[in-house]
Amino acid sequence: YPVSSKLVSRLVSLSTANFNTHPFFPQIDCGSRVNGKWEEERYTDGVKWKFLEHKGPVFAPPYEPIPSNVKFYYDGETLHRCAYHVRLSVCQGLSDNTNEMTSEERAKITDLKKCDFTEMSEYFKAQSEARKSMSKEDKQVKNERILQEYGFCIMDNHKERIANFRIEPPGLFRGRGDHPKMGMLKRRIRPEDIIINCSKDSKVPEPPRGTKWKEVRHDNKVTWLVSWTENIQGSIKYIMLNPSSRIKGEKDWQKYETARRLKKCVDHIRAQYRDDWKSKEMRIRQRAVALYFIDKLALRAGNEKEEGETADTVGCCSLRVEHIKLYPENEGQEYVVEFDFLGKDSIRYYNKVPVEKRVFKNLQLFMENKEPDDDLFDRLNTSILNKHLQELMDGLTAKVFRTYNASITLQQQLKELTTGDNIPAKILSYNRANRAVAILCNHQRAPPKTFEKSMQNLQSKIDAKRDQLADAKRELKSAKADAKVRKDEKSKKAVESKKKAVQRVEEQLMKLEVQATDREENKQIALGTSKLNYLDPRISVAWCKKWGIPVEKIYNKTQREKFAWAIDMADDDYEF
Numbered sequence: 001y002p003v004s005s006k007l008v009s010r011l012v013s014l015s016t017a018n019f020n021t022h023p024f025f026p027q028i029d030c031g032s033r034v035n036g037k038w039e040e041e042r043y044t045d046g047v048k049w050k051f052l053e054h055k056g057p058v059f060a061p062p063y064e065p066i067p068s069n070v071k072f073y074y075d076g077e078t079l080h081r082c083a084y085h086v087r088l089s090v091c092q093g094l095s096d097n098t099n100e101m102t103s104e105e106r107a108k109i110t111d112l113k114k115c116d117f118t119e120m121s122e123y124f125k126a127q128s129e130a131r132k133s134m135s136k137e138d139k140q141v142k143n144e145r146i147l148q149e150y151g152f153c154i155m156d157n158h159k160e161r162i163a164n165f166r167i168e169p170p171g172l173f174r175g176r177g178d179h180p181k182m183g184m185l186k187r188r189i190r191p192e193d194i195i196i197n198c199s200k201d202s203k204v205p206e207p208p209r210g211t212k213w214k215e216v217r218h219d220n221k222v223t224w225l226v227s228w229t230e231n232i233q234g235s236i237k238y239i240m241l242n243p244s245s246r247i248k249g250e251k252d253w254q255k256y257e258t259a260r261r262l263k264k265c266v267d268h269i270r271a272q273y274r275d276d277w278k279s280k281e282m283r284i285r286q287r288a289v290a291l292y293f294i295d296k297l298a299l300r301a302g303n304e305k306e307e308g309e310t311a312d313t314v315g316c317c318s319l320r321v322e323h324i325k326l327y328p329e330n331e332g333q334e335y336v337v338e339f340d341f342l343g344k345d346s347i348r349y350y351n352k353v354p355v356e357k358r359v360f361k362n363l364q365l366f367m368e369n370k371e372p373d374d375d376l377f378d379r380l381n382t383s384i385l386n387k388h389l390q391e392l393m394d395g396l397t398a399k400v401f402r403t404y405n406a407s408i409t410l411q412q413q414l415k416e417l418t419t420g421d422n423i424p425a426k427i428l429s430y431n432r433a434n435r436a437v438a439i440l441c442n443h444q445r446a447p448p449k450t451f452e453k454s455m456q457n458l459q460s461k462i463d464a465k466r467d468q469l470a471d472a473k474r475e476l477k478s479a480k481a482d483a484k485v486r487k488d489e490k491s492k493k494a495v496e497s498k499k500k501a502v503q504r505v506e507e508q509l510m511k512l513e514v515q516a517t518d519r520e521e522n523k524q525i526a527l528g529t530s531k532l533n534y535l536d537p538r539i540s541v542a543w544c545k546k547w548g549i550p551v552e553k554i555y556n557k558t559q560r561e562k563f564a565w566a567i568d569m570a571d572d573d574y575e576f
Contacts, residue, residue: 054153056205060169073116161242244561301398322372335360406534537566542574
């Protein structure tokens, strides 16, 4: 790629805010800025860094007992002792945790309907209001102090921003979708649960006084700084670098470049899996049909569940017979497959799609003599599929199809949908294109609780603006009539002034109406996931430059930092 002086200048300005190598031009190494000059930084054999130093995590504030004057009542009787998290769970409107109670408490408290948490609820509300009443300046000073101490690390002589350096406080697990473990207690994470990762020659973070870390590692082939295992699902949590860091930016760029390479060979791959539908080997037929669904429907491949995970979630390779229904061709109608299963984060995937006849016949074959809870693809798993994909293209996995299809869909939709002469109309077109991707990737959300109220408020603004427009038009009509009679310079200027007022109010009304349309269409679709994880940001940046849309209308400040490389690189004619 050509290197402009603007880009070099931009890279230098970013050197203190995350970039010490430039991953986006493979032939160039900017390195870390040391002693006023750029030094080469290139590692091999999976090494991510040579030096890493940080201060460790920020732990949740210690538990503060509820004051003794705040009472808890059960069936009219004051109880001085009760499981704290049970009280808290009810006050927060979540499920109970009676399994966490002592045997004495469980014997005493048998019906949560008899519990009176009024005083506790009022206490928590007062605590919340007290926190909210803290001045903005005081909050900023406090947060900035913590950020400067814990929010940065030194990686290879370069100051890098850390993403999530705070550890979540104990509380109740909410999960996403209809998660079976919703309402369970998330236990407090202590220093003895924490694994620290840093370089051998760095200063190891000090644990809180009287405690010690579970382990200190020096693994320079990973990029996490801190890790621990949470108790709900037994999954490992990490403290990582900020998305705008050099390593994260390089990983993003490589991900989208891999998807672009798939674009060059996707037609050949599609032709091959179509041929494989006719294979004499059942394993090849199953692999080919699964790959067709991953490609066509952007399904996740599905991975083995971790030990202790109980949520019944599946992906394409782990679908069971009960997850699909077949509707044969009838009176010229297409062959249709109905999918209904819980996907990632226990979010339901439901889709009814037409498929080619040979895919349909293969599915019938796969389902023969099987029970509902039998695997649909019983001769396939994610590892087998990805091994096959690696043979087709270096670096190709099932996930790359999701990135490719999401990005190519956005690019095509932007070309088809971008209309209008003003910025709000163009942004509506962008959001509609983004929605098409979110629907493809099944990025759903529940409508916000405040949705109806916010829509009512917005409609009130629209109604008021329409009244204002009617008044402005009446004033313009009156000014025109007056100008016909008086025919002087002053009356002509009045007409021009009233015309501009009408135009201004019309633009304001259009902006509100576009906002209402956008909000209504978006109430059950989550746009953020695809925008941050599956869409090549250069497509969006190029679209902004082509249509004269400020990038900040599409990406907020944090997102612009994450995609700084794309903002610098993409021209208005960029093609994915």
